[in-house]
Amino acid sequence: MQTTETPGQLLTAMRAKTPLVQNITNFVAMNIAANVMLAAGASPAMVHTREEAGEFARIAAALTINIGTLSPDFLAGMKEAAIAATEVRRPWVLDPVAHFATGYRRAAAAELMELKPTIVRGNASEIIALAGSRSSGRGVDSGDPTYAAEGAAVALAQQNGSIVAVTGEVDFVTDGRRSVRIMGGSVLMPRVTALGCSLTCVTGAFAATAPDRPFEATVAALAMFAVAGEEAALAAAGPGSFSPLFLDHLAALTGEALDAKTRIVAA
Template sequence: MPSADLYSFVTRVRTQAPLVHCLTNLVVTNFTANVLLAVGAAPAMVVAREEVGEFAPIASALSVNLGTLDLPQAHAIRAAVDAANGAHKPWILDPVAVGPLAFRTEFAFDLLDAKPSVIRGNASEIISLSGGAASGRGVDSTAATDAALDAAQVLALKTQAVVAVTGPTDYITDGRRTIALSNGSPLMTRVTGVGCALSATVAAFVGTAASRDEYWSATVAAIAYSTIAGELAARDAALPGSFAVAYLDRLASVDEAAFEKTLVQRDVA
């Protein structure tokens, strides 16, 4: 995909400042908000069941993360998803640790019926959501992203969602088109919240899409931009603490020339 087309979504986010409604986990709330601010979006952490139905239609997009799921949050998520759907707003599902854990896995499958716009997860999570054997070790994948490619394509066709499998190589598919991205840094796995914040970043980019037809390219752009920022940040910082700061700085500053020079992508048949 032309790098200029992908970078156009970065420009949209910085210009439009999409409002992203985040129902995320307790561990990553602050970092997710800072990532969204760095890319140019506006974060909102409205979590009360009594309020999410009013707020979701106001937002540009909804990001749902199951990382620290409990029953009250499940009720709030369902209310927010229903409100977003009713207002024709896109919503993103991050199915953290589905597969081995029954409560969140059953809830994630229920959410699939509510038609997420994008599903972003690691290989084990995507394999489990597609109906494959449960795997994973907590939030960590025990499968390579290559092993989840078929599952991602099947899941995309079944749900009509864009499916992104992220890891050392990222695959983004809508069941018809699939692209592989090979940017990033191992340091991105050493800072809590990078993956969860990526789902919120996808929501920000998808929130600028002119139509559902752009959800795939917006998701590709969000993941490409985030992983390029991570790769460049790793050149500035060698350890996790300094990397976290450098990552936010790069998210706020990667220009089109650096994006084009660094981007590594290939179409997948």
């Protein structure tokens, strides 16, 4: 089994494959996430209703689930799609947005975690709470630094068998045995709505490219965002100009440039 691809090699492979990724994401993120995925090199499909979500998951190369604007219909489609993806051995990514905020969201996240996502991506507060500890989160905003969630992420990965990614000023990825930190990005990124949701979708595209190497796929997705975000911020005057610049830098980023500019350290 090959396990030595660099983020840049996986980016090149992803663009060659142009994987079809089913994204059950929130209403706020759909347009932004689709544009981000197209810029990155993947093919997005925002198919979420129960009547077709499971069927579509069987033909998509990967599935991503984001509980941002949760409803009974969305949740039913999420569960149908996750079950179907697992049955046909497709990787799927869970983004448990603000799952600690209400009882309904906590129950939904617990149901989805029972379906064993391949990858879980969230901010520090979301990961801390998902692991069963008390976080300082407020709504969709993290009240905890990434480093505070590292222990919870390792425990969650070991308990659930998932890759766990904590994103923030410094990203952290673990499979319960190996862990890395990824530097980069920009303080402007949290000021543009749905970029985190879009990262979940792009993580699905990399997972579709390397379904037997979800750790490496997750690291590559986060590295791509970190490099593109850092470069876009150099020319941005604020969040308004950052958004289109970020899309441009995602599209322009080559595999060789990604490997040259990525800053990843073992944790």
